[in-house]
Amino acid sequence: MARYSETxxxxxxxxxxxxxxxxxxxxxxxxxxxxxxxxxxxxxxxxIPWLNxxxxxIKGLEKFPYVYIINGVSxxxxxxxxxxxLRPICVEGEYIAYPAYGRIFMKxxxxxxxxxxxxxxxxxxxxxxxxxxxxxxxxxSLVDLxxxxxxxxxxxxxxxxxxxxAFSFSKCFGVQYHRIGxxxxxxxxxTLELEAGFTYVNMVGVELMNHLMxxxxxxxxxxxxxxxxxxxxxxxxxxxxxxxxxxxDGQRHPLFDYxxxxxxxxGKPRVS
Numbered sequence: 001m002a003r004y005s006e007t008x009x010x011x012x013x014x015x016x017x018x019x020x021x022x023x024x025x026x027x028x029x030x031x032x033x034x035x036x037x038x039x040x041x042x043x044x045x046x047x048i049p050w051l052n053x054x055x056x057x058i059k060g061l062e063k064f065p066y067v068y069i070i071n072g073v074s075x076x077x078x079x080x081x082x083x084x085x086l087r088p089i090c091v092e093g094e095y096i097a098y099p100a101y102g103r104i105f106m107k108x109x110x111x112x113x114x115x116x117x118x119x120x121x122x123x124x125x126x127x128x129x130x131x132x133x134x135x136x137x138x139x140x141s142l143v144d145l146x147x148x149x150x151x152x153x154x155x156x157x158x159x160x161x162x163x164x165x166a167f168s169f170s171k172c173f174g175v176q177y178h179r180i181g182x183x184x185x186x187x188x189x190x191t192l193e194l195e196a197g198f199t200y201v202n203m204v205g206v207e208l209m210n211h212l213m214x215x216x217x218x219x220x221x222x223x224x225x226x227x228x229x230x231x232x233x234x235x236x237x238x239x240x241x242x243x244x245x246x247x248x249d250g251q252r253h254p255l256f257d258y259x260x261x262x263x264x265x266x267g268k269p270r271v272s
Contacts, residue, residue, distance in 0.1 A: 007124075007254040009150075009244050011174030012220055013268045015212065019175075022211045032203045040069060040199060043206045046213055047182050051167070054217035056122070056151045060160030064184035068192040069201040071179040072168040073146045077101050079191050080142075080164060080183075087112035088142070091132050093125035093252075094118060095144060116163070120144040122151050125252045127242030129153060137162055140186070147171055150221040152241035163187070169209055171244065172217055180205030224269070231258040 032039065044067050051058060070076045078101045080086060088098040098118050105112055121143050123130040137143065140163035149172025159165055166183040170176035180202050183192070195201055224243055232239040237246035237253050246253040 007171075007244050007252065008256045009171050009174040009176065010256065010259045010263070012224065014215060014220065015173045015175070018212050018215065019208065022208050026207070026211065027204070032207060036199045036203055039203065039207055039210065040201065043069065043210050044182065046210065047167075050213045051145075051148065051217060054149065054151065055154045055221070056148050057156040058145070058148070059156060059158045060162075061165060061184050063160060064165070064186060066185040066188055066193075068183045068185070068189060068196060069206060070166065070181045070183045070192065071202060071205075072170055072176070072181045073144055073166045074168075075179070076166045076181065076183050078105075080185075080189055081105060081112060082110060083189060083191050084187070085111065085113045086116045086142070087114060088118045089115050090118050091130055093123070095120055095124045095146075117141040118144065120147060121157060122147045122153050122242065125245075126247065127151070127153075127240035127245040129155065133157075142166075146181075147242060147245075149173070149217040150243050151217075152221055152225065159184075169212070171242075172220075173212055173215070175205075175208075175212070178202070178205045178208060180209055227262065227269075228255065228259075231255060231262060 048061050074097055077097050081088065081101055082105055088102050090098050102112055117136045117139055119130060119133050119136040119141060121133060122128055123133070124144070124147055127147060137157060137159060138161055140161065142164040143159055143162050145165060145167040148167060149169065163186045164184065166181060168181035221243055228243050229239045232246045232255070235258060237248045240247060244255050246255050
């Protein structure tokens with residue numbers, strides 16, 4: 001299997017300052033333990049209104065009967081594929097984890113009997129909208145919203161006909177190592193039901209995201225998009241509608257190294 005070219009986010013200073021503030025002034029293990037149900041409920045209630053402050057708007061999530069706290073989209077994929085026997089059908093260039101997990105399960109003798117179309121929204125390769133998106137959203141599909149935070153796409157999407165949707169805070173806030181996200185399903189996912197029954201989830205991540213959601217999902221894009229555009233143009237890369245994705249020779253080109261060089265040479269941008 002070809003090596004997957006990661007498109008890692010930078011953790012921008014507004015986020016770093018919020019994280020420092022959380023751990024210095026708010027983190028309380030015993031409070032997390034005593035009030036975990038309330039904290040999780042608050043997180044779930046806040047998510048959709050928070051997401052819809054961004055340029056990209058999502059309709060229909062509020063009608064999904066099952067909502068789960070997850071350790072990011074990448075961990076959600078093997079859970080739902082294995083439990084619901086899903087065989088992912090992906091467009092070219094889709095997140096490689098979908099077919100990769102499918103091959104691993106089938107090689108292990110785990111049959112994936114139920115075909116399901118998958119689309120990342122925005123598309124993980126371009127930061128834009130894949131031409132097949134609206135057609136796939138009109139079916140009981142799986143929608144990957146990992147790139148929906150910090151997106152410059154200005155459009156509203158109706159997810160009421162899809163079967164699963166999952167979001168990760170990683171790309172929006174550069175918190176990929178905190179492993180926290182949220183998933184919506186039309187049918188119960190018993191593995192996640194079991195974890196939810198014990199409220200045995202990433203409670204520190206949940207409360208930290210409650211803290212970080214004071215930053216709207218469009219704020220960092222609006223503030224830093226001009227820097228991303230300049231980094232792309234200075235290096236012969238086509239800018240996209242996302243902070244961390246560029247296009248070069250028709251292929252997705254990660255911007256992490258350019259951002260790190262910029263920060264090393266210019267210092268961290270000021271927090272406003």
